[in-house]
Amino acid sequence: MLILECPYCGVKAEETELAAGGEAHLKRFGPGSSDDEFHDYLFMRENPKGVHFERWRHANGCGKWFHAARCTTTLEVFGTYTAQTSVPTQEIIDKIAAKRPGWTWREFADEQK
Amino acid sequence: MSKAVSVLNGAQYTGIAKVEDAGLQGMITLRGDLDSKALKAAVKAATGAEVPAQRTISVAENGAAAWMSPDELLLLVPYEDAVAKTAELAEALAGEHALAVNVSDARGFFRLSGEGAREVLGKVSPVDFDGDAFTPGEFRRSRLAQVAGAFWMNEDGSFYIVCFRSVGEYVFKLLSAAAHPQSKVGVY
Numbered sequence: 447m448l449i450l451e452c453p454y455c456g457v458k459a460e461e462t463e464l465a466a467g468g469e470a471h472l473k474r475f476g477p478g479s480s481d482d483e484f485h486d487y488l489f490m491r492e493n494p495k496g497v498h499f500e501r502w503r504h505a506n507g508c509g510k511w512f513h514a515a516r517c518t519t520t521l522e523v524f525g526t527y528t529a530q531t532s533v534p535t536q537e538i539i540d541k542i543a544a545k546r547p548g549w550t551w552r553e554f555a556d557e558q559k
Numbered sequence: 560m561s562k563a564v565s566v567l568n569g570a571q572y573t574g575i576a577k578v579e580d581a582g583l584q585g586m587i588t589l590r591g592d593l594d595s596k597a598l599k600a601a602v603k604a605a606t607g608a609e610v611p612a613q614r615t616i617s618v619a620e621n622g623a624a625a626w627m628s629p630d631e632l633l634l635l636v637p638y639e640d641a642v643a644k645t646a647e648l649a650e651a652l653a654g655e656h657a658l659a660v661n662v663s664d665a666r667g668f669f670r671l672s673g674e675g676a677r678e679v680l681g682k683v684s685p686v687d688f689d690g691d692a693f694t695p696g697e698f699r700r701s702r703l704a705q706v707a708g709a710f711w712m713n714e715d716g717s718f719y720i721v722c723f724r725s726v727g728e729y730v731f732k733l734l735s736a737a738a739h740p741q742s743k744v745g746v747y
Binding site: 454455456457459460462463505506507508509510 | 613614627628629631685699700701702707
């Protein structure tokens with residue numbers, strides 16, 4: 447059972463209170479982009495074994511969207527953070543680096559590497 | 560005007576806890592900046608209660624204000640006053656980025672009391688109802704089995720439960736089944 451703390455209401459919500467929203471930090475390619483960019487934006491998703499960033503919604507609760515960083519192999523949750531950002535917060539990046547030195551995910555990576 | 564009736568019109572069930580339709584309750588959804596002075600004053604004027612802290616309900620003599628999300632409150636007022644109070648709120652908040660809507664007739668409202676109340680709610684909701692974890696004055700939006708619901712605890716240990724009116728019958732039957740006289744687990 448996945449337990450995420452909602453950063454907006456502070457509830458330690460378990461999975462059945464939440465709705466999964468897929469991969470986090472997607473950059474939209476819309477009108478004016480090339481076919482390849484649009485294709486990648488629509489279909490290409492990360493499927494990592496390890497560190498992963500996701501969007502979640504506290505659906506049966508305050509109703510707010512937020513971001514979560516977790517490990518797909520151990521289900522360890524590194525932290526949750528605001529939805530009002532297009533990159534992981536420094537605090538989250540540091541927390542992951544402490545536990546998974548050398549991690550990478552899309553264009554983000556352990557800065558110590 | 561037609562006669563207003565609450566969702567199950569006063570139905571009751573008694574098992575390890577007592578489940579009852581709590582009757583007509585005026586409810587106003589208010590969205591806006593909860594830190595704004597105008598909003599705080601408007602809430603005080605409408606309910607007599609202060610703007611509540613995160614995940615709590617502040618209760619006054621003739622009304623209450625409950626924390627729904629960082630930008631939303633649920634105001635409880637007498638049913639007869641809901642329309643007028645909604646208009647007053649809208650007027651007081653003119654110019655603010657805020658919205659008040661009377662949702663009294665869109666909600667089901669139940670009271671759950673008795674020794675088994677914590678246990679009954681604990682069976683249908685993924686919330687910790689331990690005496691130390693859930694205390695009077697706390698307000699929680701969560702899940703009642705398959706539907707969304709919100710509840711809070713009164714000083715006497717009873718709960719008030721709010722759900723959408725469309726699922727009112729489901730919630731009543733759900734709580735009644737969870738309160739079956741022979742279903743005591745004895746956790747709380």
